[in-house]
Amino acid sequence: MSNLPTTAERGSLEGAEADTEAARASRRSEERLNALLHALPDLIFRQSLDGTYLDFIVNSPEELLVPPAALLGTNIRQMPIPAALIERMLAGLRRAILEGTLEVFEYELEVGGRLQHYETRIIRSGPEEAVCIVRNITERKRAEERLRQQDEELRRHRAHLEELVQSRTEKLLQTTRELEERQMQLIQAEKLASIGQMAAGVAHEVSNPMSYVLSNLSTLCQYVSALTPLLHLQQELLVAQGSMPLAAREAVLARIEALWKKEDAASIVDDMPALLQESMEGARRIKEIVQSLRMFARDDSGEAQLADVNTELESTLRMVWNELKYKCTVERDLGPLPMIRCHPTQLSQVFTNLLINAAQAIETTGEIRVRTRHEGNEVVVRIADTGKGMAPETLSRLFTPFFTTKPRGQGTGLGLSVSQSIIARHQGRIEVESAPGQGTTFTIRLPVTRA
Numbered sequence: 001m002s003n004l005p006t007t008a009e010r011g012s013l014e015g016a017e018a019d020t021e022a023a024r025a026s027r028r029s030e031e032r033l034n035a036l037l038h039a040l041p042d043l044i045f046r047q048s049l050d051g052t053y054l055d056f057i058v059n060s061p062e063e064l065l066v067p068p069a070a071l072l073g074t075n076i077r078q079m080p081i082p083a084a085l086i087e088r089m090l091a092g093l094r095r096a097i098l099e100g101t102l103e104v105f106e107y108e109l110e111v112g113g114r115l116q117h118y119e120t121r122i123i124r125s126g127p128e129e130a131v132c133i134v135r136n137i138t139e140r141k142r143a144e145e146r147l148r149q150q151d152e153e154l155r156r157h158r159a160h161l162e163e164l165v166q167s168r169t170e171k172l173l174q175t176t177r178e179l180e181e182r183q184m185q186l187i188q189a190e191k192l193a194s195i196g197q198m199a200a201g202v203a204h205e206v207s208n209p210m211s212y213v214l215s216n217l218s219t220l221c222q223y224v225s226a227l228t229p230l231l232h233l234q235q236e237l238l239v240a241q242g243s244m245p246l247a248a249r250e251a252v253l254a255r256i257e258a259l260w261k262k263e264d265a266a267s268i269v270d271d272m273p274a275l276l277q278e279s280m281e282g283a284r285r286i287k288e289i290v291q292s293l294r295m296f297a298r299d300d301s302g303e304a305q306l307a308d309v310n311t312e313l314e315s316t317l318r319m320v321w322n323e324l325k326y327k328c329t330v331e332r333d334l335g336p337l338p339m340i341r342c343h344p345t346q347l348s349q350v351f352t353n354l355l356i357n358a359a360q361a362i363e364t365t366g367e368i369r370v371r372t373r374h375e376g377n378e379v380v381v382r383i384a385d386t387g388k389g390m391a392p393e394t395l396s397r398l399f400t401p402f403f404t405t406k407p408r409g410q411g412t413g414l415g416l417s418v419s420q421s422i423i424a425r426h427q428g429r430i431e432v433e434s435a436p437g438q439g440t441t442f443t444i445r446l447p448v449t450r451a
Protein backbone atom coordinates (compact mmCIF):
# COMPACT_ATOMS: atom_id res chain seq x y z
CA MET A 1 0.00 0.00 0.00
CA SER A 2 2.32 2.73 -1.25
CA ASN A 3 -0.41 5.07 -2.54
CA LEU A 4 -4.01 5.31 -1.52
CA PRO A 5 -6.01 5.23 -4.77
CA THR A 6 -7.89 8.50 -5.06
CA THR A 7 -11.19 8.90 -6.91
CA ALA A 8 -9.42 10.72 -9.77
CA GLU A 9 -6.82 8.01 -10.11
CA ARG A 10 -9.52 5.35 -10.10
CA GLY A 11 -11.29 7.14 -13.04
CA SER A 12 -8.13 7.43 -15.14
CA LEU A 13 -7.27 3.77 -14.56
CA GLU A 14 -10.64 2.77 -15.88
CA GLY A 15 -10.21 4.87 -19.08
CA ALA A 16 -6.66 3.94 -20.07
CA GLU A 17 -6.43 0.22 -19.41
CA ALA A 18 -10.02 -0.91 -19.76
CA ASP A 19 -9.44 -3.44 -22.43
CA THR A 20 -6.28 -5.21 -21.41
CA GLU A 21 -6.30 -8.39 -19.32
CA ALA A 22 -3.61 -6.99 -17.04
CA ALA A 23 -5.70 -3.91 -16.49
CA ARG A 24 -8.71 -6.04 -15.52
CA ALA A 25 -6.64 -8.06 -13.06
CA SER A 26 -5.19 -4.88 -11.64
CA ARG A 27 -8.71 -3.43 -11.31
CA ARG A 28 -9.97 -6.49 -9.47
CA SER A 29 -7.06 -6.38 -7.08
CA GLU A 30 -7.65 -2.68 -6.62
CA GLU A 31 -11.32 -3.26 -5.90
CA ARG A 32 -10.42 -5.82 -3.25
CA LEU A 33 -7.94 -3.38 -1.74
CA ASN A 34 -10.53 -0.61 -1.74
CA ALA A 35 -13.11 -2.86 -0.10
CA LEU A 36 -10.57 -3.80 2.52
CA LEU A 37 -9.59 -0.19 3.18
CA HIS A 38 -13.21 0.91 3.45
CA ALA A 39 -14.03 -1.96 5.78
CA LEU A 40 -11.39 -0.91 8.30
CA PRO A 41 -12.72 1.20 11.18
CA ASP A 42 -9.49 3.24 11.25
CA LEU A 43 -8.62 6.70 9.91
CA ILE A 44 -5.99 6.24 7.22
CA PHE A 45 -3.88 9.21 6.06
CA ARG A 46 -0.99 9.67 3.67
CA GLN A 47 1.30 12.37 4.92
CA SER A 48 4.46 14.01 3.62
CA LEU A 49 7.67 14.41 5.61
CA ASP A 50 6.62 17.91 6.79
CA GLY A 51 3.22 16.67 8.02
CA THR A 52 0.97 17.74 5.14
CA TYR A 53 -2.08 15.54 4.49
CA LEU A 54 -1.78 14.10 0.96
CA ASP A 55 -4.70 11.74 0.98
CA PHE A 56 -7.04 9.92 3.40
CA ILE A 57 -9.71 7.29 3.82
CA VAL A 58 -12.10 8.04 6.64
CA ASN A 59 -14.76 5.49 7.47
CA SER A 60 -15.92 7.31 10.59
CA PRO A 61 -15.95 11.05 9.69
CA GLU A 62 -17.09 11.98 13.24
CA GLU A 63 -13.54 11.13 14.39
CA LEU A 64 -12.01 13.84 12.16
CA LEU A 65 -11.03 17.10 13.83
CA VAL A 66 -11.77 19.16 10.70
CA PRO A 67 -14.35 18.60 7.93
CA PRO A 68 -13.06 16.02 5.36
CA ALA A 69 -13.13 18.62 2.58
CA ALA A 70 -10.72 20.87 4.50
CA LEU A 71 -8.17 18.17 5.20
CA LEU A 72 -6.31 17.73 1.91
CA GLY A 73 -3.24 19.98 1.68
CA THR A 74 -3.55 20.99 5.32
CA ASN A 75 -0.52 20.59 7.56
CA ILE A 76 -0.73 18.79 10.86
CA ARG A 77 0.53 21.95 12.60
CA GLN A 78 -2.77 23.63 11.62
CA MET A 79 -4.85 20.95 13.31
CA PRO A 80 -6.54 21.59 16.68
CA ILE A 81 -4.20 19.20 18.45
CA PRO A 82 -1.96 19.99 21.46
CA ALA A 83 1.48 21.15 20.31
CA ALA A 84 3.33 18.39 22.20
CA LEU A 85 1.31 15.73 20.41
CA ILE A 86 1.97 17.39 17.03
CA GLU A 87 5.73 17.30 17.73
CA ARG A 88 5.50 13.67 18.71
CA MET A 89 3.64 12.82 15.48
CA LEU A 90 6.08 14.74 13.32
CA ALA A 91 9.04 13.05 14.97
CA GLY A 92 7.42 9.66 14.34
CA LEU A 93 6.71 10.60 10.76
CA ARG A 94 10.33 11.60 10.21
CA ARG A 95 11.73 8.40 11.79
CA ALA A 96 9.36 6.21 9.74
CA ILE A 97 10.20 7.96 6.42
CA LEU A 98 13.94 8.44 6.94
CA GLU A 99 14.79 5.30 8.94
CA GLY A 100 12.06 2.93 7.72
CA THR A 101 10.83 2.09 11.24
CA LEU A 102 7.26 1.19 12.21
CA GLU A 103 6.22 3.87 14.68
CA VAL A 104 3.48 2.99 17.13
CA PHE A 105 2.24 5.24 19.90
CA GLU A 106 -0.84 5.85 22.00
CA TYR A 107 -2.37 9.13 23.14
CA GLU A 108 -5.53 10.77 24.44
CA LEU A 109 -7.46 13.48 22.62
CA GLU A 110 -10.71 15.29 23.22
CA VAL A 111 -12.99 14.78 20.20
CA GLY A 112 -16.56 16.05 20.11
CA GLY A 113 -16.31 16.97 23.78
CA ARG A 114 -15.29 13.44 24.90
CA LEU A 115 -11.89 12.13 25.80
CA GLN A 116 -10.87 9.40 23.36
CA HIS A 117 -7.89 7.07 23.28
CA TYR A 118 -6.05 6.49 20.01
CA GLU A 119 -3.28 4.30 18.71
CA THR A 120 -1.35 5.59 15.71
CA ARG A 121 0.88 3.49 13.48
CA ILE A 122 3.15 5.21 10.96
CA ILE A 123 4.91 3.34 8.19
CA ARG A 124 6.90 4.65 5.23
CA SER A 125 4.96 4.52 1.91
CA GLY A 126 7.43 6.36 -0.42
CA PRO A 127 10.65 8.43 -0.46
CA GLU A 128 8.92 11.46 1.08
CA GLU A 129 5.71 10.09 2.54
CA ALA A 130 4.21 7.73 5.08
CA VAL A 131 0.84 6.14 5.85
CA CYS A 132 -0.64 6.86 9.29
CA ILE A 133 -3.30 4.54 10.61
CA VAL A 134 -5.21 6.00 13.52
CA ARG A 135 -7.37 3.62 15.52
CA ASN A 136 -9.82 4.58 18.26
CA ILE A 137 -8.94 2.28 21.19
CA THR A 138 -11.18 3.96 23.77
CA GLU A 139 -13.32 0.84 24.22
CA ARG A 140 -10.25 -1.37 24.62
CA LYS A 141 -8.76 1.08 27.15
CA ARG A 142 -11.99 1.16 29.09
CA ALA A 143 -12.15 -2.62 29.09
CA GLU A 144 -8.52 -2.71 30.27
CA GLU A 145 -9.34 -0.20 33.00
CA ARG A 146 -12.38 -2.23 34.06
CA LEU A 147 -10.19 -5.33 34.15
CA ARG A 148 -7.57 -3.49 36.21
CA GLN A 149 -10.24 -2.31 38.64
CA GLN A 150 -11.66 -5.83 38.86
CA ASP A 151 -8.15 -7.15 39.48
CA GLU A 152 -7.65 -4.57 42.19
CA GLU A 153 -11.03 -5.44 43.71
CA LEU A 154 -10.13 -9.13 43.58
CA ARG A 155 -6.76 -8.44 45.21
CA ARG A 156 -8.43 -6.41 47.97
CA HIS A 157 -10.99 -9.17 48.42
CA ARG A 158 -8.29 -11.83 48.62
CA ALA A 159 -6.30 -9.76 51.12
CA HIS A 160 -9.46 -9.30 53.18
CA LEU A 161 -10.18 -13.04 53.04
CA GLU A 162 -6.62 -13.85 54.07
CA GLU A 163 -6.95 -11.42 56.98
CA LEU A 164 -10.22 -13.08 57.93
CA VAL A 165 -8.71 -16.58 57.77
CA GLN A 166 -5.73 -15.38 59.79
CA SER A 167 -7.88 -13.82 62.49
CA ARG A 168 -10.22 -16.85 62.61
CA THR A 169 -7.21 -19.18 62.89
CA GLU A 170 -5.87 -17.08 65.74
CA LYS A 171 -9.26 -17.13 67.45
CA LEU A 172 -9.49 -20.90 66.94
CA LEU A 173 -6.03 -21.40 68.42
CA GLN A 174 -6.95 -19.21 71.35
CA THR A 175 -10.20 -21.15 71.89
CA THR A 176 -8.33 -24.46 71.67
CA ARG A 177 -5.82 -23.22 74.24
CA GLU A 178 -8.66 -22.10 76.50
CA LEU A 179 -10.47 -25.42 76.05
CA GLU A 180 -7.32 -27.36 76.90
CA GLU A 181 -6.88 -25.22 79.98
CA ARG A 182 -10.50 -25.76 80.99
CA GLN A 183 -10.17 -29.48 80.37
CA MET A 184 -7.18 -29.58 82.71
CA GLN A 185 -9.21 -27.62 85.27
CA LEU A 186 -12.08 -30.11 84.91
CA ILE A 187 -9.70 -33.03 85.35
CA GLN A 188 -8.32 -31.31 88.42
CA ALA A 189 -11.81 -30.57 89.78
CA GLU A 190 -12.96 -34.14 89.17
CA LYS A 191 -9.80 -35.39 90.85
CA LEU A 192 -10.63 -33.29 93.91
CA ALA A 193 -14.20 -34.62 93.86
CA SER A 194 -12.96 -38.24 93.71
CA ILE A 195 -10.51 -37.48 96.52
CA GLY A 196 -13.41 -36.08 98.55
CA GLN A 197 -15.51 -39.13 97.76
CA MET A 198 -12.69 -41.37 98.85
CA ALA A 199 -11.61 -39.41 101.89
CA ALA A 200 -14.32 -40.89 104.11
CA GLY A 201 -13.55 -44.40 102.91
CA VAL A 202 -9.84 -43.92 103.35
CA ALA A 203 -10.38 -42.54 106.86
CA HIS A 204 -12.39 -45.64 107.63
CA GLU A 205 -9.76 -47.88 106.08
CA VAL A 206 -7.07 -46.27 108.21
CA SER A 207 -9.11 -46.05 111.38
CA ASN A 208 -9.91 -49.76 111.44
CA PRO A 209 -6.32 -51.09 111.53
CA MET A 210 -5.33 -48.06 113.61
CA SER A 211 -7.88 -48.90 116.30
CA TYR A 212 -6.71 -52.48 116.66
CA VAL A 213 -3.06 -51.43 116.61
CA LEU A 214 -3.89 -49.01 119.44
CA SER A 215 -5.89 -51.58 121.39
CA ASN A 216 -3.10 -54.15 120.96
CA LEU A 217 -0.54 -51.62 122.13
CA SER A 218 -2.61 -50.87 125.22
CA THR A 219 -2.90 -54.63 126.00
CA LEU A 220 0.84 -54.98 125.42
CA CYS A 221 1.43 -52.13 127.89
CA GLN A 222 -0.63 -53.98 130.51
CA TYR A 223 1.31 -57.17 129.74
CA VAL A 224 4.59 -55.36 130.18
CA SER A 225 3.50 -53.95 133.57
CA ALA A 226 2.39 -57.43 134.65
CA LEU A 227 5.65 -59.05 133.57
CA THR A 228 8.00 -56.36 134.90
CA PRO A 229 7.90 -57.43 138.68
CA LEU A 230 8.50 -61.05 137.59
CA LEU A 231 11.51 -59.98 135.54
CA HIS A 232 12.82 -57.95 138.51
CA LEU A 233 12.57 -61.00 140.82
CA GLN A 234 14.39 -63.13 138.25
CA GLN A 235 17.05 -60.46 138.03
CA GLU A 236 17.42 -60.56 141.91
CA LEU A 237 18.03 -64.31 141.80
CA LEU A 238 20.51 -64.02 138.95
CA VAL A 239 22.55 -61.24 140.65
CA ALA A 240 22.70 -63.03 144.08
CA GLN A 241 23.57 -66.41 142.49
CA GLY A 242 25.08 -68.73 145.18
CA SER A 243 25.51 -65.99 147.83
CA MET A 244 21.77 -65.91 148.72
CA PRO A 245 20.78 -68.01 151.76
CA LEU A 246 18.55 -70.94 150.87
CA ALA A 247 15.56 -69.63 152.81
CA ALA A 248 15.70 -66.25 151.06
CA ARG A 249 16.02 -67.93 147.64
CA GLU A 250 12.98 -70.05 148.30
CA ALA A 251 11.03 -66.99 149.39
CA VAL A 252 11.85 -65.23 146.07
CA LEU A 253 10.93 -68.34 144.09
CA ALA A 254 7.62 -68.52 145.97
CA ARG A 255 6.89 -64.89 145.11
CA ILE A 256 7.75 -65.58 141.46
CA GLU A 257 5.40 -68.53 141.38
CA ALA A 258 2.61 -66.60 143.06
CA LEU A 259 3.02 -63.65 140.73
CA TRP A 260 3.21 -65.94 137.63
CA LYS A 261 -0.12 -67.43 138.64
CA LYS A 262 -1.69 -64.15 139.68
CA GLU A 263 -0.86 -62.38 136.39
CA ASP A 264 -1.56 -65.50 134.33
CA ALA A 265 1.88 -64.95 132.77
CA ALA A 266 1.61 -68.16 130.73
CA SER A 267 -1.26 -66.80 128.65
CA ILE A 268 0.44 -63.38 128.40
CA VAL A 269 3.51 -65.05 126.90
CA ASP A 270 1.26 -67.05 124.59
CA ASP A 271 -0.76 -64.01 123.50
CA MET A 272 2.09 -61.58 122.91
CA PRO A 273 3.45 -62.85 119.55
CA ALA A 274 -0.05 -62.83 118.02
CA LEU A 275 -0.73 -59.31 119.29
CA LEU A 276 2.59 -58.09 117.91
CA GLN A 277 1.99 -59.87 114.62
CA GLU A 278 -1.48 -58.34 114.27
CA SER A 279 -0.20 -54.87 115.11
CA MET A 280 2.58 -55.19 112.55
CA GLU A 281 -0.04 -56.20 109.98
CA GLY A 282 -2.20 -53.20 110.87
CA ALA A 283 0.73 -50.81 110.64
CA ARG A 284 1.67 -52.27 107.25
CA ARG A 285 -1.91 -51.81 106.02
CA ILE A 286 -1.89 -48.16 107.14
CA LYS A 287 1.43 -47.68 105.39
CA GLU A 288 -0.03 -49.15 102.17
CA ILE A 289 -3.08 -46.89 102.26
CA VAL A 290 -0.92 -43.84 102.88
CA GLN A 291 1.31 -44.85 99.98
CA SER A 292 -1.70 -45.21 97.69
CA LEU A 293 -2.89 -41.78 98.75
CA ARG A 294 0.53 -40.36 97.99
CA MET A 295 0.41 -41.96 94.53
CA PHE A 296 -2.99 -40.42 93.90
CA ALA A 297 -1.83 -37.02 95.04
CA ARG A 298 1.16 -37.08 92.67
CA ASP A 299 1.03 -34.26 90.17
CA ASP A 300 1.65 -35.79 86.78
CA SER A 301 0.05 -33.11 84.67
CA GLY A 302 3.40 -32.50 82.98
CA GLU A 303 5.60 -35.17 81.38
CA ALA A 304 4.26 -38.67 80.87
CA GLN A 305 6.15 -41.46 82.59
CA LEU A 306 6.62 -45.21 82.21
CA ALA A 307 4.22 -47.13 84.41
CA ASP A 308 2.60 -50.51 84.84
CA VAL A 309 -1.16 -50.33 84.45
CA ASN A 310 -1.64 -53.38 86.71
CA THR A 311 0.17 -51.63 89.57
CA GLU A 312 -2.02 -48.56 89.10
CA LEU A 313 -5.15 -50.71 89.07
CA GLU A 314 -4.11 -52.58 92.23
CA SER A 315 -3.39 -49.34 94.01
CA THR A 316 -6.72 -47.84 92.86
CA LEU A 317 -8.57 -50.96 94.01
CA ARG A 318 -7.00 -50.59 97.46
CA MET A 319 -8.08 -46.97 97.55
CA VAL A 320 -11.71 -47.61 96.62
CA TRP A 321 -12.03 -50.92 98.43
CA ASN A 322 -14.09 -49.37 101.18
CA GLU A 323 -16.67 -48.19 98.64
CA LEU A 324 -16.93 -51.64 97.10
CA LYS A 325 -16.54 -54.18 99.84
CA TYR A 326 -20.06 -54.14 101.30
CA LYS A 327 -21.79 -54.66 97.97
CA CYS A 328 -19.58 -56.65 95.70
CA THR A 329 -16.81 -59.10 95.27
CA VAL A 330 -13.99 -58.04 93.00
CA GLU A 331 -12.55 -60.63 90.67
CA ARG A 332 -9.09 -59.72 89.39
CA ASP A 333 -7.68 -61.27 86.24
CA LEU A 334 -4.57 -59.22 85.52
CA GLY A 335 -2.47 -60.46 82.63
CA PRO A 336 1.18 -59.55 82.12
CA LEU A 337 1.47 -56.07 80.62
CA PRO A 338 4.28 -54.05 79.11
CA MET A 339 5.15 -50.74 80.76
CA ILE A 340 3.47 -47.86 78.94
CA ARG A 341 4.18 -44.16 78.77
CA CYS A 342 1.29 -42.48 80.56
CA HIS A 343 0.08 -40.17 83.31
CA PRO A 344 -0.46 -42.76 86.07
CA THR A 345 -2.46 -40.53 88.43
CA GLN A 346 -4.86 -39.66 85.65
CA LEU A 347 -5.31 -43.33 84.72
CA SER A 348 -5.93 -44.06 88.38
CA GLN A 349 -8.57 -41.32 88.31
CA VAL A 350 -10.29 -43.09 85.38
CA PHE A 351 -10.19 -46.49 87.14
CA THR A 352 -11.55 -44.92 90.34
CA ASN A 353 -14.52 -43.45 88.51
CA LEU A 354 -15.28 -46.67 86.60
CA LEU A 355 -15.03 -48.79 89.78
CA ILE A 356 -17.19 -46.42 91.81
CA ASN A 357 -19.75 -46.16 88.99
CA ALA A 358 -19.81 -49.97 88.85
CA ALA A 359 -20.36 -50.25 92.60
CA GLN A 360 -23.06 -47.58 92.49
CA ALA A 361 -24.84 -49.48 89.69
CA ILE A 362 -25.03 -52.60 91.87
CA GLU A 363 -28.21 -52.19 93.89
CA THR A 364 -27.81 -54.96 96.46
CA THR A 365 -24.91 -57.31 95.83
CA GLY A 366 -22.98 -58.22 92.76
CA GLU A 367 -19.61 -58.67 91.19
CA ILE A 368 -17.02 -56.44 89.53
CA ARG A 369 -14.58 -58.14 87.19
CA VAL A 370 -11.33 -56.37 86.41
CA ARG A 371 -9.37 -57.86 83.55
CA THR A 372 -6.21 -56.63 81.83
CA ARG A 373 -4.59 -57.96 78.68
CA HIS A 374 -1.84 -57.08 76.24
CA GLU A 375 -3.61 -57.30 72.87
CA GLY A 376 -1.67 -56.40 69.72
CA ASN A 377 -0.09 -53.06 70.39
CA GLU A 378 -2.55 -52.12 73.11
CA VAL A 379 -3.04 -52.50 76.81
CA VAL A 380 -6.70 -53.38 77.30
CA VAL A 381 -8.46 -52.85 80.63
CA ARG A 382 -12.01 -54.21 81.07
CA ILE A 383 -14.12 -53.29 84.06
CA ALA A 384 -17.40 -55.19 84.06
CA ASP A 385 -20.18 -55.13 86.63
CA THR A 386 -23.34 -57.09 87.26
CA GLY A 387 -25.20 -53.86 88.07
CA LYS A 388 -28.47 -52.53 86.70
CA GLY A 389 -27.05 -51.64 83.26
CA MET A 390 -28.15 -48.71 81.14
CA ALA A 391 -31.00 -47.80 78.80
CA PRO A 392 -30.05 -46.54 75.31
CA GLU A 393 -30.91 -42.90 76.21
CA THR A 394 -28.44 -43.01 79.12
CA LEU A 395 -25.84 -44.72 76.93
CA SER A 396 -26.12 -42.00 74.26
CA ARG A 397 -25.41 -39.21 76.77
CA LEU A 398 -22.89 -41.06 78.89
CA PHE A 399 -19.84 -38.94 78.08
CA THR A 400 -21.65 -35.58 78.12
CA PRO A 401 -20.26 -33.36 80.87
CA PHE A 402 -22.63 -32.99 83.85
CA PHE A 403 -24.89 -35.82 82.68
CA THR A 404 -25.86 -37.82 85.72
CA THR A 405 -28.78 -40.00 86.78
CA LYS A 406 -27.70 -39.86 90.39
CA PRO A 407 -29.61 -37.84 93.00
CA ARG A 408 -28.67 -34.19 93.51
CA GLY A 409 -25.47 -33.81 95.45
CA GLN A 410 -24.36 -37.37 94.76
CA GLY A 411 -22.92 -37.22 91.27
CA THR A 412 -21.44 -34.30 89.39
CA GLY A 413 -21.79 -36.15 86.09
CA LEU A 414 -18.21 -35.31 85.23
CA GLY A 415 -16.65 -38.71 85.91
CA LEU A 416 -17.03 -40.21 82.45
CA SER A 417 -16.48 -37.06 80.41
CA VAL A 418 -13.25 -36.41 82.28
CA SER A 419 -12.29 -40.09 81.96
CA GLN A 420 -12.86 -39.89 78.22
CA SER A 421 -10.69 -36.81 77.83
CA ILE A 422 -7.94 -38.43 79.92
CA ILE A 423 -8.00 -41.53 77.70
CA ALA A 424 -8.04 -39.33 74.59
CA ARG A 425 -4.95 -37.49 75.92
CA HIS A 426 -3.32 -40.93 76.01
CA GLN A 427 -4.35 -41.51 72.36
CA GLY A 428 -6.55 -44.33 73.62
CA ARG A 429 -10.24 -45.24 73.38
CA ILE A 430 -12.97 -45.94 75.87
CA GLU A 431 -15.87 -48.20 74.85
CA VAL A 432 -18.99 -49.29 76.64
CA GLU A 433 -21.43 -52.16 76.35
CA SER A 434 -24.56 -52.19 78.45
CA ALA A 435 -28.24 -53.07 78.52
CA PRO A 436 -30.84 -52.68 81.26
CA GLY A 437 -30.54 -55.54 83.72
CA GLN A 438 -27.52 -56.97 81.91
CA GLY A 439 -24.69 -55.16 83.67
CA THR A 440 -22.10 -52.93 82.04
CA THR A 441 -18.63 -53.43 80.61
CA PHE A 442 -16.24 -50.54 80.04
CA THR A 443 -13.20 -51.27 77.87
CA ILE A 444 -10.20 -48.98 77.80
CA ARG A 445 -7.58 -49.38 75.09
CA LEU A 446 -4.25 -47.65 75.53
CA PRO A 447 -1.53 -47.71 72.88
CA VAL A 448 1.79 -49.17 74.01
CA THR A 449 4.28 -46.37 73.48
CA ARG A 450 7.51 -46.68 75.32
CA ALA A 451 9.52 -43.93 73.68
Ligand SMILES: Nc1ncnc2c1ncn2[C@@H]1O[C@H](COP(=O)(O)OP(=O)(O)OP(=O)(O)O)[C@@H](O)[C@H]1O
Binds near residue numbers: 353361405406411
Ligand atom coordinates in the same frame (compact mmCIF):
# COMPACT_ATOMS: atom_id res chain seq x y z
N1 LIG B 1 -21.35 -48.98 85.34
C1 LIG B 1 -22.45 -48.27 85.16
N2 LIG B 1 -23.67 -48.87 85.20
C2 LIG B 1 -24.80 -48.16 85.00
N3 LIG B 1 -24.83 -46.82 84.76
C3 LIG B 1 -23.66 -46.17 84.68
C4 LIG B 1 -22.42 -46.86 84.89
N4 LIG B 1 -21.42 -45.94 84.75
C5 LIG B 1 -22.03 -44.76 84.49
N5 LIG B 1 -23.37 -44.88 84.47
C6 LIG B 1 -24.35 -43.82 84.18
O1 LIG B 1 -23.68 -42.73 83.59
C7 LIG B 1 -23.91 -41.53 84.31
C8 LIG B 1 -22.72 -40.63 84.20
O2 LIG B 1 -21.60 -41.19 84.86
P1 LIG B 1 -20.44 -40.26 85.35
O3 LIG B 1 -19.42 -41.07 86.00
O4 LIG B 1 -20.03 -39.38 84.22
O5 LIG B 1 -21.15 -39.30 86.36
P2 LIG B 1 -21.73 -39.69 87.79
O6 LIG B 1 -21.18 -40.99 88.24
O7 LIG B 1 -23.21 -39.56 87.71
O8 LIG B 1 -21.16 -38.52 88.67
P3 LIG B 1 -19.65 -38.40 89.20
O9 LIG B 1 -18.84 -39.42 88.50
O10 LIG B 1 -19.26 -37.02 88.84
O11 LIG B 1 -19.76 -38.62 90.64
C9 LIG B 1 -24.22 -41.99 85.70
O12 LIG B 1 -25.03 -41.05 86.39
C10 LIG B 1 -24.98 -43.28 85.42
O13 LIG B 1 -26.32 -43.04 85.10
Ligand SMILES: [Mg+2]
Binds near residue numbers: 353356415
Ligand atom coordinates in the same frame (compact mmCIF):
# COMPACT_ATOMS: atom_id res chain seq x y z
MG1 LIG C 1 -19.07 -41.38 88.15
